[in-house]
Every structure is written in structure tokens, then in C-alpha cells.
Amino acid sequence: xxxxxxxxxxxxxxxxxxxxxxxxxxxxxxxxxxxxxxxxxxxxxxxxxxxxxxxxxxxxxxxxxxxxxxxxxxxxxxxxxxxxxxxxxxxxxxxxxxxxxxxxxxxxxxxxxxxxxxxxxxxxxxxxxxxxxxxxxxxxxxxxxxxxxxxxxxxxxxxxxxxxxxxxxxxxxxxxxxxxxxxxxxxxxxxxxxxxxxxxxxxxxxxxxxxxxxxxxxxxxxxxxxxxxxxxxxxxxxxxxxxxxxxxxxxxxxxxxxxxxxxxxxxxxxxxxxxxxxxxxxxxxxxxxxxxxxxxxxxxxxxxxxxxxxxxxxxxxxxxxxxxxxxxxxxxxxxxxxxxxxxxxxxxxxxxxxxxxxxxxxxxxxxxxxxxxxxxxxxxxxxxxxxxxxxxxxxxxxxxxxxxxxxxxxxxxxxxxxxxxxxxxxxxxxxxxxxxxxxxxxxxxxxxxxxxxxxxxxxxxxxxxxxxxxxxxxxxxxxxxxxxxxxxxxxxxxxxx
Numbered sequence: 001x002x003x004x005x006x007x008x009x010x011x012x013x014x015x016x017x018x019x020x021x022x023x024x025x026x027x028x029x030x031x032x033x034x035x036x037x038x039x040x041x042x043x044x045x046x047x048x049x050x051x052x053x054x055x056x057x058x059x060x061x062x063x064x065x066x067x068x069x070x071x072x073x074x075x076x077x078x079x080x081x082x083x084x085x086x087x088x089x090x091x092x093x094x095x096x097x098x099x100x101x102x103x104x105x106x107x108x109x110x111x112x113x114x115x116x117x118x119x120x121x122x123x124x125x126x127x128x129x130x131x132x133x134x135x136x137x138x139x140x141x142x143x144x145x146x147x148x149x150x151x152x153x154x155x156x157x158x159x160x161x162x163x164x165x166x167x168x169x170x171x172x173x174x175x176x177x178x179x180x181x182x183x184x185x186x187x188x189x190x191x192x193x194x195x196x197x198x199x200x201x202x203x204x205x206x207x208x209x210x211x212x213x214x215x216x217x218x219x220x221x222x223x224x225x226x227x228x229x230x231x232x233x234x235x236x237x238x239x240x241x242x243x244x245x246x247x248x249x250x251x252x253x254x255x256x257x258x259x260x261x262x263x264x265x266x267x268x269x270x271x272x273x274x275x276x277x278x279x280x281x282x283x284x285x286x287x288x289x290x291x292x293x294x295x296x297x298x299x300x301x302x303x304x305x306x307x308x309x310x311x312x313x314x315x316x317x318x319x320x321x322x323x324x325x326x327x328x329x330x331x332x333x334x335x336x337x338x339x340x341x342x343x344x345x346x347x348x349x350x351x352x353x354x355x356x357x358x359x360x361x362x363x364x365x366x367x368x369x370x371x372x373x374x375x376x377x378x379x380x381x382x383x384x385x386x387x388x389x390x391x392x393x394x395x396x397x398x399x400x401x402x403x404x405x406x407x408x409x410x411x412x413x414x415x416x417x418x419x420x421x422x423x424x425x426x427x428x429x430x431x432x433x434x435x436x437x438x439x440x441x442x443x444x445x446x447x448x449x450x451x452x453x454x455x456x457x458x459x460x461x462x463x464x465x466x467x468x469x470x471x472x473x474x475x476x477x478x479x480x481x482x483x484x485x486x487x488x489x490x491x492x493x494x495x496x497x
Contacts, residue, residue, distance in 0.1 A: 006029050006108055058314075083156060083162070087163065117195050121195075133177055146197075160185050203338065222262065229259075231445075231456075233274040239256045253286075262457060281351050346432075352387070434492050437488075
């Protein structure tokens with residue numbers, strides 16, 4: 001399998017990241033990345049050799065300790081102390097796929113040659129990525145400025161032979177895991193600890209994963225919504241082109257077109273109309289799903305920009321003989337985008353639950369709760385309760401994190417993004433909506449069975465056939481939670497394009 005080269009001149013796209021994560025290709029630094037990293041590292045050390053003026057975090061303390069000078073002989077220890085003291089993560093462990101993303105994204109950020117690290121430091125991150133030696137990182141501890149300090153400290157401790165890693169199903173001390181490949185602990189030099197810990201790679205990994213999963217959910221919502229429309233006895237007129245030509249939001253136009261395509265050839269659409277108008281949850285899918293798609297497009301643009309950015313501090317510009325202390329570690333762009341992501345995805349779940357409710361309500365010739373003997377059987381009564389409870393939780397999770405800030409570091413770091421909290425909340429919303437859409441799909445397929453021998457479109461019948469391989473028709477009451485879990489898993493894995 002060809003190696004993917006990290007290059008400062010070749011932007012990293014979300015599509016490429018999705019492919020890398022799926023196919024497990026090895027990753028390496030390109031020659032131009034090595035040249036830039038080396039040039040920056042050499043410039044920094046040449047400057048330090050003849051210039052004793054204070055440079056934040058290199059010959060000074062950190063945060064509110066910026067006015068404390070550090071002697072040349074203590075600068076390496078300063079970086080080690082930073083790594084150890086900042087590893088204060090708590091809460092749940094970050095999943096392995098996100099930790100792997102963090103390693104890759106941190107190496108990408110270092111590849112531009114503005115961080116002052118050694119090539120060996122960036123390379124070790126990629127060695128761990130390629131070997132799937134994944135540091136133990138915890139969800140809680142980041143304020144989202146000065147970057148994701150605590151999570152990144154846990155991510156990078158193993159470079160020093162400290163901390164823990166997960167490797168081939170075992171949790172090991174980092175030093176023991178490194179000895180398997182004869183990897184010696186790295187000796188950090190000036191600025192390296194700061195370069196590793198300053199940055200947005202924790203929230204960025206969540207954002208990358210979140211956007212990719214949300215795009216899948218947007219596609220799933222259109223297909224499942226179309227199936228629900230047909231099973232409910234709904235009409236496709238609200239999806240006709242003229243309606244959307246006169247309100248041409250890109251997402252709305254795209255969803256309307258997709259719904260027309262999905263319903264094309266359906267026998268059920270040729271049957272006499274059951275009502276003059278359908279409820280909003282069916283009729284307004286282009287407007288609601290489309291708005292979420294437009295929001296996701298904005299979030300994807302922000303995330304791709306961040307994937308190709310340098311987010312540590314200070315930043316070094318060898319060609320201009322400058323070392324500038326700024327705020328590129330501040331997570332506000334991602335925090336706002338992640339809050340927007342959560343709201344956009346939650347709305348896909350909110351309208352989905354309403355379609356589920358309509359399908360089980362005993363309207364348009366469908367039996368109440370979609371079971372042949374309601375009363376003796378409760379049928380699909382309670383899956384809707386579950387969906388409603390999840391949707392309500394999503395409303396609580398969508399309270400924005402990005403409007404919050406708590407002063408830290410003795411007032412020096414007086415405005416923070418809380419982007420890490422936005423990231424973990426958005427992930428929970430996405431997981432919730434995967435389940436809500438799974439419940440709608442289960443309900444729509446059950447409702448369709450009561451329309452037989454009528455058939456929906458060929459495209460939707462293929463989805464129904466695939467789903468019925470995982471979840472069988474509910475003829476009478478049975479324990480349903482395994483079906484709900486399988487339905488959510490189907491939503492996560494099926495090819496909805």
C-alpha cells in the first residue's frame with residue numbers, strides 16, 4: 001500500500017483523511033517537510049546561541065510565569081517539566097481512532113516548519129501512528145486555549161518514555177512498549193514540549209471524525225426520510241423542483257433532488273393521495289435536512305482549514321528572522337463550528353423522531369404502533385419513547401460551549417474557547433442521532449410491510465432488503481433492544497450514498 005506523505009505544500013483534505021483512516025496506509029514526512037522542520041530547528045538554536053532576549057516558553061516560564069527567566073542549562077528540563085506537569089487529564093479514555101487522528105494531525109501541524117522541533121520528534125509521532133501504538137488520553141482537562149494542553153500532554157508523554165499506551169489489545173507503560181521496537185526516549189530541546197502541547201489537535205480530531213460521521217448521517221436521513229414518506233402514504237409534490245428554484249439554498253435544493261430520486265418509480269406514489277398535505281416532518285425535509293447540510297458544509301470548511309494550520313505558540317519564521325508569540329492555539333474557530341455541528345445534527349434527529357411518531361400513530365390505514373394486534377401487543381410504542389428521550393437529551397447537549405469562558409493561569413489566560421467541551425458534546429449528539437435514525441428506519445420498514453403488496457422505489461427496496469437481514473419484522477412483542485442496537489449500527493455502516 002503506497003505511503004501517504006505529509007507535505008506542507010499539499011493540503012490535507014477531509015476526503016484524504018477519511019481514506020487514510022479506512023485503508024490503514026502508512027504515513028511519512030515528505031522531503032520538503034523534513035527540510036522545513038530542520039531549517040526552523042537550526043534557526044532557533046542559532047538564535048538562542050547569541051541572543052538572550054526573552055522568548056516565551058523557550059527561555060521563560062509558561063502562562064503567568066512568563067516573566068521568569070530560565071537559564072540555558074535548564075531549558076531542556078523546562079520542556080520535560082511542562083510535559084509532565086500538564087498531563088492532568090481525567091474522565092473517560094479517548095477512543096483509539098481519535099487518538100490515532102491526533103497523532104497524525106499533530107505531525108501535520110509540525111510539518112510546516114514554524115514550531116522549532118526536531119525531525120525526530122515529528123517522526124516519532126508518525127511511528128506511533130503507523131504501529132498503532134496509541135497513547136492513553138483522557139477526555140477532560142482542556143479549556144480549548146492555550147490549545148488542548150492536558151490531552152496533548154498525555155498524547156506526547158510516550159515520546160519521553162512516560163505515560164501509557166494501548167498496543168495490540170494491551171495497556172502498557174510507554175517505556176515497555178517502546179522497547180519492543182528499540183525506540184529510545186526522545187531528548188526534548190528548547191521549545192519542543194511547548195510545540196507538542198500547544199495546539200488544537202484534540203478538538204480537531206473530534207471535529208474531523210464528527211464531520212465525516214455527520215455527512216453520513218445527512219445522507220442516511222434523506223434515505224430514511226424518503227422511506228418514511230412512502231410508508232406513511234406521503235406525497236412527493238413538496239420535493240418538486242419549482243418550489244426549490246424560488247428558494248435556492250444549496251442544501252435545500254440538493255435534498256429535494258435526492259428525495260425525488262429516491263422516490264422515483266415508487267408504486268406507492270401512484271396511489272390515491274391520502275391527505276391534502278403531509279405533516280411538516282415529511283413535507284419540510286428539504287428545508288430542514290438542507291439547512292443541516294449547509295451548516296455541515298461550513299463546519300467542514302473550518303475543519304479543513306484547521307487541519308492545514310500551525311496552532312502552537314510561539315511561531316518561528318526563519319526567512320523573516322522572527323519569533324512571534326500570538327494566539328493560534330485558541331480554539332474559538334473550532335468551538336463555534338463544533339457547537340454548530342451539534343445543532344445541525346441534532347435537528348436531523350429531531351425531525352426524524354417526529355416522523356417516527358407519525359408512523360406509529362395509527363393514521364392513514366396503518367395499525368396503531370405498527371402491530372397487527374395492538375393491545376395484546378405494544379408493538380413499536382416504546383422505541384418512539386426512546387427516540388424522544390434521546391432527542392430531549394440532545395437539546396440539553398446543544399447548549400453551546402463556545403459562549404463560556406473561565407479565567408486561568410492567574411489571569412494571563414483570561415478568555416478560553418471551551419472547544420474541547422464542544423467537541424465531546426458534539427460526539428455524543430452524533431451517536432444519539434445514529435440511534436434515533438435507526439429507530440426511524442426500523443419503524444419505516446415495519447410500516448412498509450403493512451403497505452404490501454405495494455412497493456416503494458427500487459432504490460429504497462434495496463435498503464429495506466439490506467436492513468431486514470439485520471432486523472426482522474415485529475409480528476408480536478419481543479425483546480426489542482437488540483433490534484434498536486442493530487438498527488443504529490446499520491445506520492453507522494451502510495453505504496447511504
